[in-house]
Amino acid sequence: MxxxxxxxxxxxxxxxxxxxxVAIVYSTIIPVVQYPYNVFASWFFLIGGIIFITVGILLIFxxxxxxxxxxxxxxxxxxx
Amino acid sequence: MNxxxxxxxxxxxPEIQNQIDAKGVSFFSGGMKRFWVLIIALVIFFLxxxxxxxxxxxxxxxxxxxxxxAINQTNPSFNESLPLQQVNINNQGRSMFxxxxxxxxxxxxxxxxxxxxxxVGSESIFLFRKQERYNRxxxxxxxxxxxxxxxxxxxxxxxxxxxxxLYPTFASHAFHVYWWPLFAEAILFATEIVxxxxxxxxxxxxxxxxxxxxxxxxxVSVFFQTLMINMLASGMLTPGITSISYSSxxxxxxxxxxxxxxxxxxxxxxxxxxxxxxxxxxIGFVLAMLGAFHYIKRKGSEDRKYWDWVxxxxxxxxxxxxxxxxxxxxxxxxxxxxxxxxxxxMIMHGPRAWExxxxxxxxxxxxxxxxLYFIExxxxxxxxxxxKYLYWLFIIFFWIAALAGFILIQPAWLNGTYFFSPNNWxxxxxxxRYKYVALGxxxxxxxxxxxxxxxxxxxxxxARWGDLTFAGRSSLILSGFLGIFIIEVMxxxxxxxxxxxxxxxxxxxxxxxxxxxxxxxxxxFGVWFLSIAVxxxxxxxxxxxxxxxxxxxEEM
Numbered sequence: 001m002x003x004x005x006x007x008x009x010x011x012x013x014x015x016x017x018x019x020x021x022v023a024i025v026y027s028t029i030i031p032v033v034q035y036p037y038n039v040f041a042s043w044f045f046l047i048g049g050i051i052f053i054t055v056g057i058l059l060i061f062x063x064x065x066x067x068x069x070x071x072x073x074x075x076x077x078x079x080x
Numbered sequence: 081m082n083x084x085x086x087x088x089x090x091x092x093x094p095e096i097q098n099q100i101d102a103k104g105v106s107f108f109s110g111g112m113k114r115f116w117v118l119i120i121a122l123v124i125f126f127l128x129x130x131x132x133x134x135x136x137x138x139x140x141x142x143x144x145x146x147x148x149x150a151i152n153q154t155n156p157s158f159n160e161s162l163p164l165q166q167v168n169i170n171n172q173g174r175s176m177f178x179x180x181x182x183x184x185x186x187x188x189x190x191x192x193x194x195x196x197x198x199x200v201g202s203e204s205i206f207l208f209r210k211q212e213r214y215n216r217x218x219x220x221x222x223x224x225x226x227x228x229x230x231x232x233x234x235x236x237x238x239x240x241x242x243x244x245x246l247y248p249t250f251a252s253h254a255f256h257v258y259w260w261p262l263f264a265e266a267i268l269f270a271t272e273i274v275x276x277x278x279x280x281x282x283x284x285x286x287x288x289x290x291x292x293x294x295x296x297x298x299x300v301s302v303f304f305q306t307l308m309i310n311m312l313a314s315g316m317l318t319p320g321i322t323s324i325s326y327s328s329x330x331x332x333x334x335x336x337x338x339x340x341x342x343x344x345x346x347x348x349x350x351x352x353x354x355x356x357x358x359x360x361x362x363i364g365f366v367l368a369m370l371g372a373f374h375y376i377k378r379k380g381s382e383d384r385k386y387w388d389w390v391x392x393x394x395x396x397x398x399x400x401x402x403x404x405x406x407x408x409x410x411x412x413x414x415x416x417x418x419x420x421x422x423x424x425x426m427i428m429h430g431p432r433a434w435e436x437x438x439x440x441x442x443x444x445x446x447x448x449x450x451x452l453y454f455i456e457x458x459x460x461x462x463x464x465x466x467x468k469y470l471y472w473l474f475i476i477f478f479w480i481a482a483l484a485g486f487i488l489i490q491p492a493w494l495n496g497t498y499f500f501s502p503n504n505w506x507x508x509x510x511x512x513r514y515k516y517v518a519l520g521x522x523x524x525x526x527x528x529x530x531x532x533x534x535x536x537x538x539x540x541x542x543a544r545w546g547d548l549t550f551a552g553r554s555s556l557i558l559s560g561f562l563g564i565f566i567i568e569v570m571x572x573x574x575x576x577x578x579x580x581x582x583x584x585x586x587x588x589x590x591x592x593x594x595x596x597x598x599x600x601x602x603x604x605f606g607v608w609f610l611s612i613a614v615x616x617x618x619x620x621x622x623x624x625x626x627x628x629x630x631x632x633x634e635e636m
Binding site (some may be wrong): 008011012014015017019022023025026029030033036040041044045056 | 096158403407411413414512513516517518523524527528531532535
């Protein structure tokens with residue numbers, strides 16, 4: 001069951017990273033096509049994208065570390 | 081957890097499963113209610129465009145009237161010399177004939193432009209994953225395209241006939257200026273025919289490698305064939321030249337520089353990519369709709385599992401195309417703005433802006449329909465997973481998307497012909513600065529739904545095929561209808577942007593100042609209705625013959 005949680009969290013992290021990449025790409029398109037230039041929308045998606053990617057990476061690494069570092073201490077892996 | 085485990089879990093204790101389902105029905109109720117709310121909202125939106133936006137932005141004023149004397153000041157050699165063949169239908173019969181055949185043709189052409197990649201891509205997935213259903217859908221789709229090939233080509237030939245008969249001066253100049261691209265298109269057309277038939281008849285007879293090469297060859301030939309015809313299609317809106325100056329008889333009738341400027345005009349590649357991804361999305365929605373029809377018609381559990389999966393698979397392709405489309409659409413609009421600002425102003429800030437409101441509205445409702453499908457289709461999967469959070473997340477996505485959609489369908493102004501006209505009412509919610517945020521939110525929600533479905537629900541949803549709710553089926557059918565409708569609207573937007581010219585600022589529409597273009601709202605809605613009716617009938621009849629049902633595979 002715990003391994004399922006690990007998969008779930010890892011996949012959630014990947015989803016967040018994908019969202020972050022899409023948001024950043026969109027933020028770079030807006031200044032190119034927008035008339036008049038829209039600073040707010042561009043920054044909104046740029047910062048949002050960075051946050052998504054950061055949270056996604058943290059989620060993946062935190063869960064993986066939690067899973068592997070307790071191998072000998074009754075951690076997630078041994079609970080199975 | 082793998083598929084077998086989930087399936088075993090469900091089969092092991094049907095009583096418990098029934099309890100879960102019953103609990104699920106009560107907990108996750110309201111699917112059809114949401115669907116009917118969506119339908120009512122769609123009807124209200126249509127009424128809003130027809131009765132508020134169209135008259136409010138003076139869509140009733142023709143572009144011919146706005147162009148005024150400019151049409152009469154064109155080079156006299158571009159005026160019609162032959163008596164015009166009239167078609168007396170609502171004063172715009174000639175344009176209605178062209179609109180009907182070309183918009184219908186584009187739908188059938190998209191079957192190949194997008195369908196070829198989906199078919200051969202599905203076969204590749206089959207070869208990689210060894211799951212028969214991918215091979216089955218690849219075969220069904222290829223046979224579907226083989227049969228409908230001639231039907232689509234008939235519309236193309238009818239279009240050429242109508243161009244020559246109803247717009248002879250335009251046809252004559254277009255075939256002269258674009259001779260080489262059209263000649264190359266004819267060769268590619270023949271190549272495409274050879275490859276699609278070889279691909280179909282070579283199934284299980286050729287080696288996998290050779291068969292895949294034929295399939296990808298077919299897809300690539302369609303891509304370049306479309307590129308050739310897009311030279312003319314994009315050149316009509318952004319010609320790349322300011323006049324046509326013939327030199328002398330020979331291999332080239334206009335100077336090489338001008339020929340290259342016309343063929344590789346500023347919006348060629350943007351239109352090409354825009355069309356490619358539009359057709360990928362379109363074919364996905366068509367698959368989803370036909371999957372739902374077959375699901376309703378077939379009663380066997382294996383058939384139902386398969387068609388349920390086809391609906392989901394098609395909708396995923398549709399969503400991929402829909403996520404990428406706004407990026408390409410924005411860049412395409414930018415290139416139109418740079419190359420033909422008059423046309424850009426006409427469709428963004430002028431009396432044709434109602435068409436853009438209609439188009440973006442169709443896009444919004446398509447997004448909402450997809451979201452509704454995923455909420456409905458996956459709700460029992462969430463139960464199997466033992467989580468309500470994802471369900472609530474999808475519900476929240478739906479309402480955020482509805483809010484973003486509300487911003488996107490706002491007209492920028494009312495009570496005036498142009499956005500910059502004095503004494504207009506400027507809609508504070510209709511400004512692009514909000515619409516860019518709203519559009520981005522729709523893209524992100526689409527990406528989130530798709531990636532959650534592909535990554536997190538990947539294994540879990542396998543156990544639930546064949547269990548499609550009424551709201552789920554309805555959403556698939558609505559997505560197919562909207563997918564076809566949006567292509568028809570987009571085609572009309574591009575054509576009406578350049579009116580009253582057939583080749584923008586160079587060749588006027590035959591009939592000059594006495595023939596008003598573009599089509600009025602009543603006339604274009606009539607054309608769309610007829611075109612979509614023909615398409616739906618053709619698709620359904622053909623798919624009945626081409627569908628490869630798992631339980632009666634020998635009928636194939």
